[in-house]
Every structure is written in structure tokens, then in C-alpha cells.
Amino acid sequence: xxxxxxxxxxxxxxxxxxxxxxxxxxxxxxxxxxxxxxxxxxxxxxxxxxxxxxxxxxxxxxxxxxxxxxxxxxxxxxxxxxxxxxxxxxxxxxxxxxxxxxxxxxxxxxxxxxxxxxxxxxxxxxxxxxxxxxxxxxxxxxxxxxxxxxxxxxxxxxxxxxxxxxxxxxxxxxxxxxxxxxxxxxxxxxxxxxxxxxxxxxxxxxxxxxxxxxxxxxxxxxxxxxxxxxxxxxxxxxxxxxxxxxxxxxxxxxxxxxxxxxxxxxxxxxxxxxxxxxxxxxxxxxxxxxxxxxxxxxxxxxxxxxxxxxxxxxxxxxxxxxxxxxxxxxxxxxxxxxxxxxxxxxxxxxxxxxxxxxxxxxxxxxxxxxxxx
Amino acid sequence: xxxxxxxxxxxxxxxxxxxxxxxxxxxxxxxxxxxxxxxxxxxxxxxxxxxxxxxxxxxxxxxxxxxxxxxxxxxxxxxxxxxxxxxxxxxxxxxxxxxxxxxxxxxxxxxxxxxxxxxxxxxxxxxxxxxxxxxxxxxxxxxxxxxxxxxxxxxxxxxxxxxxxxxxxxxxxxxxxxxxxxxxxxxxxxxxxxxxxxxxxxxxxxxxxxxxxxxxxxxxxxxxxxxxxxxxxxxxxxxxxxxxxxxxxxxxxxxxxxxxxxxxxxxxxxxxxxxxxxxxxxxxxxxxxxxxxxxxxxxxxxxxxxxxxxxxxxxxxxxxxxxxxxxxxxxxxxxxxxxxxxxxxxxxxxxxxxxxxxxxxxxxxxxxxxxxx
Numbered sequence: 001x002x003x004x005x006x007x008x009x010x011x012x013x014x015x016x017x018x019x020x021x022x023x024x025x026x027x028x029x030x031x032x033x034x035x036x037x038x039x040x041x042x043x044x045x046x047x048x049x050x051x052x053x054x055x056x057x058x059x060x061x062x063x064x065x066x067x068x069x070x071x072x073x074x075x076x077x078x079x080x081x082x083x084x085x086x087x088x089x090x091x092x093x094x095x096x097x098x099x100x101x102x103x104x105x106x107x108x109x110x111x112x113x114x115x116x117x118x119x120x121x122x123x124x125x126x127x128x129x130x131x132x133x134x135x136x137x138x139x140x141x142x143x144x145x146x147x148x149x150x151x152x153x154x155x156x157x158x159x160x161x162x163x164x165x166x167x168x169x170x171x172x173x174x175x176x177x178x179x180x181x182x183x184x185x186x187x188x189x190x191x192x193x194x195x196x197x198x199x200x201x202x203x204x205x206x207x208x209x210x211x212x213x214x215x216x217x218x219x220x221x222x223x224x225x226x227x228x229x230x231x232x233x234x235x236x237x238x239x240x241x242x243x244x245x246x247x248x249x250x251x252x253x254x255x256x257x258x259x260x261x262x263x264x265x266x267x268x269x270x271x272x273x274x275x276x277x278x279x280x281x282x283x284x285x286x287x288x289x290x291x292x293x294x295x296x297x298x299x300x301x302x303x304x305x306x307x308x309x310x311x312x313x314x315x316x317x318x319x320x321x322x323x324x325x326x327x328x329x330x331x332x333x334x335x336x337x338x339x340x341x342x343x344x345x346x347x348x349x350x351x352x353x354x355x356x357x358x359x360x361x362x363x364x365x366x367x368x369x370x371x372x373x
Numbered sequence: 374x375x376x377x378x379x380x381x382x383x384x385x386x387x388x389x390x391x392x393x394x395x396x397x398x399x400x401x402x403x404x405x406x407x408x409x410x411x412x413x414x415x416x417x418x419x420x421x422x423x424x425x426x427x428x429x430x431x432x433x434x435x436x437x438x439x440x441x442x443x444x445x446x447x448x449x450x451x452x453x454x455x456x457x458x459x460x461x462x463x464x465x466x467x468x469x470x471x472x473x474x475x476x477x478x479x480x481x482x483x484x485x486x487x488x489x490x491x492x493x494x495x496x497x498x499x500x501x502x503x504x505x506x507x508x509x510x511x512x513x514x515x516x517x518x519x520x521x522x523x524x525x526x527x528x529x530x531x532x533x534x535x536x537x538x539x540x541x542x543x544x545x546x547x548x549x550x551x552x553x554x555x556x557x558x559x560x561x562x563x564x565x566x567x568x569x570x571x572x573x574x575x576x577x578x579x580x581x582x583x584x585x586x587x588x589x590x591x592x593x594x595x596x597x598x599x600x601x602x603x604x605x606x607x608x609x610x611x612x613x614x615x616x617x618x619x620x621x622x623x624x625x626x627x628x629x630x631x632x633x634x635x636x637x638x639x640x641x642x643x644x645x646x647x648x649x650x651x652x653x654x655x656x657x658x659x660x661x662x663x664x665x666x667x668x669x670x671x672x673x674x675x676x677x678x679x680x681x682x683x684x685x686x687x688x689x690x691x692x693x694x695x696x697x698x699x700x701x702x703x704x705x706x707x708x709x710x711x712x713x714x715x716x717x718x719x720x721x722x723x724x725x726x727x728x729x730x731x732x733x734x735x736x737x738x739x740x741x742x743x744x745x746x
Contacts, residue, residue, distance in 0.1 A: 041694060041701040069668065069693040077671055083690050276700075295442065298450055317456050320442040321414060327649075327700060328414040 002027075005141075005184040005211055007243045013357035015235070015262040018349055021243055023141050024182040025081070025089045028056040030243060030264040031352075033255065033345045034091060035338055036272060039064045040074075040084045043272050044327070044334040047086045053307070053335075054342040057089040057141075059267040062134055063098035066124070067117045071137040079139030091267070092140035093247070094131045094173070094188075097149050097216075108148065110165070128172035132185070140183070142212065145173035147188040149217045159192035163201050166190045170205055184211035186245060192217055193226055195233045202237035213238050214245040215263075224254060231261040252281060252344055253368070256361050259348050271341045275334030278322040282340060284372040287315070289333065294319040307339035375400075378514075378557040378584055380616045386730035388608070388635040391722055394616055396514050397555040398454070398462045401429040403616060403637040404725075406628065406718045407464060408711055409645060412437045413447075413457045416645050417700070417707040420459045426680070426708075427715040430462040430514075432640040435507050436471035439497070440490045444510040452512030464640070465513035466620070467504045467546070467561075470522050470589075481521065483538070501545035505558070513556070515585065518546035520561040522590045532565035536574050539563045543578055557584035559618060565590055566599055568606045575610035586611050587618040588636070597627060604634040625654060625717055626741070629734050632721050644714045648707030651695040655713060657745040660688070662706065667692040680712035 002022035007030075011018040021028040035042045035050055037058045042050050050058060060080055065071060077083045080090055096113065099106060103115035103124075112127030128146040135143040147166040150158050170187045177185040187210040191197035205213060215234055218227045231246065238244055245265035246258050255266055271281060278290040282301050287294075297315040305311045309332040321329030344364070351360030375395035380403075384391040394401040408415045408423055411434045415423050423431060433453055438444060450456045453463055469486065472479060476488035476497075485500030501519040508516040520539040523531050543560045550558040560583040564570035578586060588607055591600045604619065611617055618638035619631050628639055644654060651663040655674050660667075670688040678684045682705040694702030717737070724733030 039693075039697050039699060040690070041699050044700040044704070046701070046704070068697060069689070073669060073689070076669065077687060077689050083687065083693075085685055296446060296449065312458055314450060314456065316442070316446070316450050317413070320412075320456075324412050324441060326412060326414050327417040327703060328419070330700060331417070331419070331704070 003182060005182055007212070007241065009241060011353050011355070013352040013355045014260065016259050016348070016352050016357040017262055017264055018352040019243065019264055021089075023089050023184075025087065025141055026056060028089055028265075029349060031255075031259045031345055031348050032056060032265050033341045034059045034265065034267040035341075036061070036267055036269045037084065037086070037090075038269075039068065040080060042338075044276060044330045045272075045338065047084060049335060050086070050338065051088060053339050054346055055088075055338070057091055058086060060090055060092045060138060060140065061098060062092050062095035062131060062138070063102065065092075065138060066095060066126075066134050067119055067122075071134040075137040075139070079137075081139055089141040090139070091142035092135045092138055092144065094144040094146040095126050095134065096131070096146050097248075099126055100149060110168075112146070128169045129176040132173055132176040136180070143177060143183065143185045144214065145170045145185060145187055147190055147216055149190065149220070150192060152192055152217075152220055152222050154192055156194055156197070159190075159194055160197055163190040163192075163197050167201065167204050170208060170210075174208060174210070186210060186212035186214050186243075188214045188216040188247070189234055189238075190217050191230075193222060193230060195230070198230055198234050199237055202234045206237060206239055209239075210242070212243040212245060214247050216247045218246065219249045219254070219268075224257065227254070228257055228261055231258060231263060235262045252341070253365070255341075255344060256348070256364060260357065260361060271337035272334050275337045276330045278329070278333065279337075280318070280333050281337045282310070282372060283367050284370055285368045287372050289315065289318045289322045289329075291319075301336055305336075305339065306343075307336060309333075309335035310339055376555060378555055380585070380614065382614060384726050384728070386725040386728045387633065389632050389721070389725050389730040390635055390637055391725035392616065392637055394462075396462050396557075398460065398514055399429060401462055401638075402722060404628075404632045404718055404721050405429060405638050406714045407432045407638065407640040408714075409434070409640055409642045410457065410459070411642070412441065413453060415711075417649060417703045418645075418711065420457060422708060423459070423711065424461060426712050427719055428461075428711070430464055431459060433463055433465045433511060433513065434471060435465050435468035435504060435511070436475065438465075438511060439468060439499075439507050440492055440495075444507040448510040448512070452510075454512055462514040463512070464515035465508045465511055465517065467517040467519040468499050468507065469504070469519050470621075472499055473522060483541075485519070501542045502549040505546055505549040509553070516550060516556065516558045517587065518543045518558060518560050520563055520589055522563065522593070523565060525565055525590075525593055525595050527565055529567055529570070532563075532567055533570055536563040536565075536570050540574065540577050543581060543583075547581060547583065559583060559585035559587050559616075561587045561589040561620070562607055562611075563590050564603075566595060566603060568603070571603055571607050572610055575607045579610060579612055582612075583615070585616040585618060587620050589620045591619065592622045592627070592641075597630065600627070601630055601634055604631060604636060608635045625714070626738070628714075628717065629721070629737060632725075633730065633734060644710035645707050648710045649703045651702070651706065652710075653691070653706050654710045655683070655745060656740050657743055658741045660745050662688065662691045662695045662702075664692075674709055678709075678712065679716075680709060682706075682708035683712055
């Protein structure tokens with residue numbers, strides 16, 4: 001435990017980085033994958049299981065939590081950690097991304113964004129200041145600045161306008177955050193798929209000396225090579241000694257390739273959402289348990305896995321549970337998927353420590369390509 | 374462990390009985406509550422959790438499993454125990470009750486019942502012989518005879534016809550079961566709400582010397598006093614040294630009152646189904662977590678409970694999860710409910726051992742009546 005928020009870079013292998021974020025609520029080993037706990041729960045998992053798989057931190061969604069149960073209510077219940085029985089670090093997003101993707105009747109101006117809840121139509125305002133206040137009420141350890149994320153493809157003008165607005169909101173978010181010992185605020189690099197705008201954003205934010213930097217506005221439908229090119233464009237302009245968080249990413253291959261480009265932190269709904277839809281991530285690629293070919297298959301997903309869900313239950317049983325709409329099917333596949341993601345992260349960390357990241361990546365990809373016969 | 378199926382009556386307190394069923398797969402402490410694992414899963418629970426709560430046996434539904442994934446398939450996967458990762462005893466019903474409540478286009482005659490699957494319309498035949506064959510393919514430790522259960526209210530003629538058919542099917546089921554060391558077949562007393570028909574059924578079945586006796590056709594909508602009167606009518610005509618199973622029962626109060634009348638075994642979907650619908654059973658009665666009064670309540674359901682779900686999570690959080698439709702809400706409330714049911718059974722067993730069942734029942738009812746303030 002630490003009484004302040006610090007990031008230590010421990011080793012590199014090529015551009016890949018091994019590090020550790022120390023916080024009063026515990027350490028975060030990087031590269032780190034953060035399971036998504038949208039509404040105060042990593043769906044279909046008990047919090048103790050999430051921890052046991054090796055997750056040091058989970059993500060909460062400000063948009064969802066401000067609408068239900070409400071930030072002030074979470075605070076009165078002792079904060080998000082206590083409410084959801086997760087005493088380890090929590091990162092919250094700013095709410096901005098989900099306002100743009102989920103809310104109704106959005107109106108955005110310099111001040112902030114006004115919107116109607118997708119749940120009950122109630123009217124809300126999210127400004128940089130209110131976003132920081134909400135994240136503080138939630139008790140978040142890593143808080144994100146409010147930003148504007150434009151959908152790609154978009155015109156250079158739209159991307160630039162949103163990037164510049166996000167810079168001004170970074171300053172306002174930072175000021176509103178103030179000084180909170182042991183907690184951190186991360187800035188978000190924007191600029192779409194335009195290299196010079198990405199560099200302008202990164203350079204300006206680096207000058208503000210945030211405790212950490214996120215790359216936002218990627219993994220929104222563009223090809224992986226575009227995403228990786230943007231990361232490679234941005235990385236040299238970010239401080240080496242600060243954590244780098246790629247928001248909303250991604251597939252196991254995205255994680256591997258982004259770590260190779262120097263990313264330290266990730267979050268994504270993919271393992272949990274896929275688990276609720278019958279899809280398993282394994283060492284040998286994806287397995288769609290809905291497929292009838294599994295109906296008589298007595299093999300577990302991976303008998304060599306340390307995860308009980310992965311090594312204990314037959315594919316035939318998982319197929320049966322998925323076809324029958326049984327909650328246990330979602331529970332077991334989510335468990336398997338988060339186990340695979342955390343095992344992949346642990347493998348990457350060990351490979352960086354041994355300075356053999358490229359070999360590890362090649363071996364991992366060879367396993368995926370071998371496929372699940 | 375035992376290599377044969379035996380029932381030992383260990384103590385009584387009034388009519389309430391403390392016993393133990395020994396089977397090769399483990400012992401069943403009675404009075405026992407069997408969680409229902411309809412389609413090969415106790416919904417929203419890992420099997421290890423069900424065991425840890427004190428369940429010695431679970432129930433599987435022949436109707437559901439014969440249709441999906443199919444009895445022959447379960448057998449080829451090593452049986453139901455292995456498929457669902459539950460190495461302890463399993464009781465299966467005959468399938469008859471669910472054919473009458475769920476299937477389409479039922480046609481019943483002396484031979485058996487022909488019906489269409491509610492899943493895909495496929496045509497199936499269930500006879501006493503096929504029901505025993507299916508239960509054998511599943512690997513069930515306690516198998517139930519096929520019977521006909523009439524809905525109440527019904528005419529004496531209908532009740533008598535179904536009771537007599539059930540007696541003939543008991544003989545055929547018994548013959549089809551044959552001798553299976555370590556496994557048992559239970560007969561089912563029918564006769565609706567007509568005392569002399571109940572006595573006729575119990576007497577005839579007792580004469581066939583089954584390893585255990587169920588009371589069927591109750592808890593189908595009749596008042597509790599009618600149900601208890603039928604149990605009191607039947608009990609003196611059943612062999613003392615055989616276990617008595619009241620099918621499909623019930624509320625905590627039903628369990629308490631039925632044990633008082635000499636019942637040893639129960640199954641019911643109530644704790645699991647209620648848990649998926651926001652309802653918690655506690656020492657102090659039922660708590661409907663959907664109710665807005667819980668939105669700001671930081672108290673757990675029962676801080677003195679040994680169950681993690683019950684003592685750890687606030688009512689406010691449970692309310693939030695239920696309102697948000699989160700799977701974790703169903704997981705935690707099912708866990709709480711099965712924990713409460715098993716705690717109640719353990720309390721009854723201890724009270725019988727100490728010959729203070731009546732006091733225990735009075736204390737338990739006083740707690741329920743105190744209510745959850």
C-alpha cells in the first residue's frame with residue numbers, strides 16, 4: 001500500500017512496458033486489464049472472483065451510476081468500493097462517451113453537455129466540474145477528464161473542434177479535481193485519425209503534467225492498423241514516466257499489439273459481454289458455444305487452465321446451458337473469459353520482465369492460429 | 374459413504390423425525406431440503422456453493438432433461454452428476470408432473486402419456502418403463518415412479534381413477550427399476566384431498582415395500598391446512614422406517630409444519646425462483662428488494678448470517694441490482710434464499726435431536742412475525 005499515487009516503470013521489452021501503479025487501495029500491475037463494472041457490478045461475477053483472477057482494478061461507468069443509483073446515493077452508502085464490495089482500486093470514466101452513445105436529446109456546448117436519461121427521460125447536465133464531482137462522490141481512485149469523442153469517420157474540422165474542446169475541458173477537469181492525495185486524474189488524448197491533431201493533443205496535455213494519460217476515441221470501428229498507427233503516433237509525445245491507458249480496447253490481439261506499442265492499461269466489455277452471449281476466449285482462439293458441434297463434446301474449454309470454469313465443465317454442458325438460456329452459462333463463460341484476459345496480461349507482464357515480449361507475442365498468436373480443434 | 378441405500382431414523386420430537394439416508398454418493402441428513410436443478414443447474418448458483426450451504430442432494434427434472442440435452446446424451450457425457458459437476462446424491466422426478474403442466478397435446482392412457490415438447494413440438498412418449506430408463510440414464514440416486522397428478526379441485530371419480538392408475542404404474546415402475554444397488558425408487562401417494570383415497574393409496578404402496586414414499590398432488594393451490602390434514606391422514610399408513618418426501622413444497626412455514634407432521638424431504642423452486650425476482654427469505658420474513666424503501670438502506674439482509682451474500686451486501690445495493698436487472702442481483706438473492714432454507718433445515722434437525730421441535734417452531738415463527746423492520 002502507498003499513501004500516494006505513483007507509477008513506477010520497472011522494465012521494458014521493445015516499446016512494451018512493465019510497471020506498477022501504487023495507490024492507497026493497492027497496487028495495479030501493468031500492463032493491466034480492467035474488467036468493466038458498468039452499473040457497480042462486473043456482470044455475472046462475484047467481486048471476490050474478479051479479484052481472484054488477478055484483476056487489480058475495475059472500471060465503473062459514471063453515466064450509468066449517476067443515473068442509477070445516483071452519485072449522491074452511492075456516496076451516502078460509503079462510496080462505490082463499499083457498495084459493490086470491491087476494496088481495491090476503481091477507475092471511473094467521465095460519463096462523456098456514454099452520454100454520446102446512450103443518452104437521448106444531447107446538446108453539447110462549451111459549458112458541457114445536456115441530455116436526457118435513457119432510463120426515464122430525466123434531464124441532466126454533465127460539465128467537466130460536475131463529472132469530477134460525481135467521480136469524487138463515487139470515490140474513484142483514477143478519475144477521467146470530461147472529453148468529447150467524435151465518431152469516425154469525421155471531417156478534420158469536426159475532429160479538431162472536439163480535440164480543442166477536450167483540451168479546454170482537460171484544464172477545467174484538472175482544476176475541479178484539485179489535489180486529492182492518493183487519487184489521480186487522467187487526461188485523454190483526442191484527435192481522431194488525424195496524426196497532427198493527435199500530436200497536438202498529446203503535446204498540450206503532456207505540458208499540463210497529468211498523473212496519467214489515456215488515448216481516447218479509438219476502437220470505435222476503425223481497422224486495427226489505424227488504431228495502432230495512432231498509438232505509435234501519440235506515444236513519443238507522452239511522458240515516459242506516466243501510465244498510458246487505451247480506452248475501450250479490446251480483443252486479445254488488440255491488447256497484445258497495443259502493449260507492444262507501449263500501452264499500460266485497458267478496459268473493455270468484450271470478455272464479459274461475449275460471455276453472456278455464448279462466446280469463450282481461450283488459448284486457442286474463440287469458441288462459440290452456441291454451435292451445435294459442441295453438443296456431445298465432453299472436453300472442457302482448456303483442461304490445462306487454472307480457472308475452474310475453464311477446466312471443469314464440458315463443452316457439451318456449456319452448450320446446453322447457453323442453448324437453455326441458463327444464468328450459469330453466462331456465469332461460467334464470463335468467468336472463463338475474464339480468466340483468459342487476466343492470464344494473457346500476466347503472460348505479457350512476465351514476458352516483458354524477461355525481455356522476451358516479441359517471442360511471447362509470436363507464441364501467443366501461433367496458439368490462436370492453431371485454433372481450437 | 375455406504376454401498377447400499379439405507380435410511381436410519383435417529384430421533385423424533387413429537388411426529389418430527391431426524392434421520393439419515395446413506396447412499397454410495399454420500400449421506401442425506403433429514404429433514405432435507407433439495408434445491409431444484411431443473412435443467413441440470415440450480416439456477417444462478419455454482420454447484421460448489423450449493424454444497425457449501427449444506428445441501429446434501431439436489432433435484433433434477435426428467436421432463437426438462439429428456440427434452441434437452443436428452444437422456445442418452447447425458448449418459449454419454451458420464452451422467453448428470455458429472456455433467457453438472459455435482460458428485461453428491463441427485464433425486465429425479467418421473468417427468469409426469471411437468472408433462473401435465475408444460476407439454477402440449479397430452480394424451481394419457483393405461484400405457485403412458487404421449488405429448489409434444491414445449492420447446493420444439495417434437496413428439497415423445499413417457500411410460501413407467503421409459504421414465505425409469507431415463508432416470509437410469511441420468512444416473513439418478515433416487516428415482517420416482519411415474520404417476521398421474523390431478524389438479525384440485527377435482528371430482529372424487531377423477532381423483533380415484535388417477536390414484537388407481539398411479540398404483541398400477543407404481544408396480545410397473547418398480548419392476549422396470551429392478552434391483553440397483555445403492556439406488557432407490559420412491560412410490561408416490563396420490564388421492565387428492567379425499568382422505569379415504571389417500572389412505573387406500575398409502576396402504577397399497579406400503580404393501581409393495583418401496584425404499585421411500587413421496588406424497589404427491591399437494592401444494593397445487595390448496596390451503597395449507599388441507600395439505601397438512603392430508604399429510605396427517607397419510608403418515609400413519611406409511612412405514613416408519615422409510616423416508617417420506619413431500620413433493621414441490623414449499624414456503625418456510627410449509628416446511629416447518631410438514632416436518633412437524635413427520636415429513637423428511639422437500640423440494641421446491643421457491644427459494645431459487647424468488648431470488649430471481651427480487652424476493653429474499655430471511656430470519657425475519659420475506660423482504661421484497663424491488664420496494665423503493667430499500668434504496669438508501671445500508672443494512673445487509675441479516676448481519677448475523679453465516680452467508681456472505683446475506684451479511685455483506687447492503688439492501689440499497691441489492692435494490693439497485695434488482696432494479697437494474699443485473700445478474701448479480703439474482704445470484705446474491707438466490708444464494709441468500711438457499712442459505713436461509715438450509716439454515717432452517719439445520720435448525721429443525723438440531724431441534725429434533727434435542728427434542729425441542731415445538732419450541733424451535735414457535736421461536737422461528739415469532740421471528741417471522743416480528744418482521745423485518
